[in-house]
Amino acid sequence: MLVDLSVLETLSFDDDGFMTDASQWNEDIGKAIAQILEIELTDKHWEVLNYSRSVYAENDDAPTLRNISKTLKIPTKELYSLFPGGPAKIAAKIAGLPKPTGCI
Secondary structure (H helix, E strand, O other): OOOOHHHHOOOOEOOOOOEOOHHHOOHHHHHHHHHHOOOOOOHHHHHHHHHHHHHHHHHOOOOOHHHHHHHHOOOHHHHHHHOOOOHHHHHHHHOOOOOOOOOO
């Protein structure tokens, strides 16, 4: 299902493609970012995205891959299939969060 990418036009992103203001995020924005990254969001994706946003709200930092895997009991291999190229980083990007400090 294609979403309207115009929802991204008024937002600010850093040089790595992460939103600069996480408070502006909503699910439509997440869907648009996922569409650009060619990721079709499933319930499992949303579980990770919602968890990432809740951790960010508590700690002002996106969770690490290990934290996501351990807390949600999702194997690392599965996280890589959900978010190819770096699960914690890609999840944070779709969730509208800054780049995780644990990412190089």
